Amino acid sequence: MTDTYMEIQEELQLMQRELQQRLAKEELYAYEVEFGQELLAMAKTDVKNKLLLHDIREDLKDVERALWKIEIGMYGICEETGQRMTLRQLKSMPTARTVHECFYEKVKTI
Structure with a gap:
């Protein structure tokens, strides 16, 4: 780790x-x-x-x-796509299950 x-x-x-x-x-x-x-x-x-x-x-x-x-x-592995999420995404939303959740959080905070 x-x-x-x-x-x-x-x-x-x-x-x-x-x-x-x-x-x-x-x-x-x-x-x-x-x-x-x-x-x-x-x-x-x-x-x-x-x-x-x-x-x-x-x-x-x-x-x-x-x-x-x-x-x-x-x-850090997206449950929908299997892609690895970036550390930046995980730091901003540590409970994210998909890359889409990270994107939603980014849009929501703008």
């Missing part, structure tokens, strides 16, 4: 820890809200919490998939 991949791996591990902490915090909050608020307010909060929890879980899956790919030597 190159130093650059090690740097990306460390960033992904940090993201993983932060997402796990956020997920635990939000799950605890969702549990407390369920028992501490009125029904109508709870319904609105419940929908927001479920969406937030879903997004956190999806982000965590992306990070864990990238870490697994590093572990098995498949990191």
Whole structure:
């Protein structure tokens, strides 16, 4: 593994820890809200919490998939084309699965 991949791996591990902490915090909050608020307010909060929890879980899956790919030597290979993504692309979007995701991120930030 190159130093650059090690740097990306460390960033992904940090993201993983932060997402796990956020997920635990939000799950605890969702549990407390369920028992501490009125029904109508709870319904609105419940929908927001479920969406937030879903997004956190999806982000965590992306990070864990990238870490697994590093572990098995498949990191940075486009799942659609089989092309190797550039280090620049991977640094800008370490969880990218395809070259198209990297392109989308580039367009989105312009």
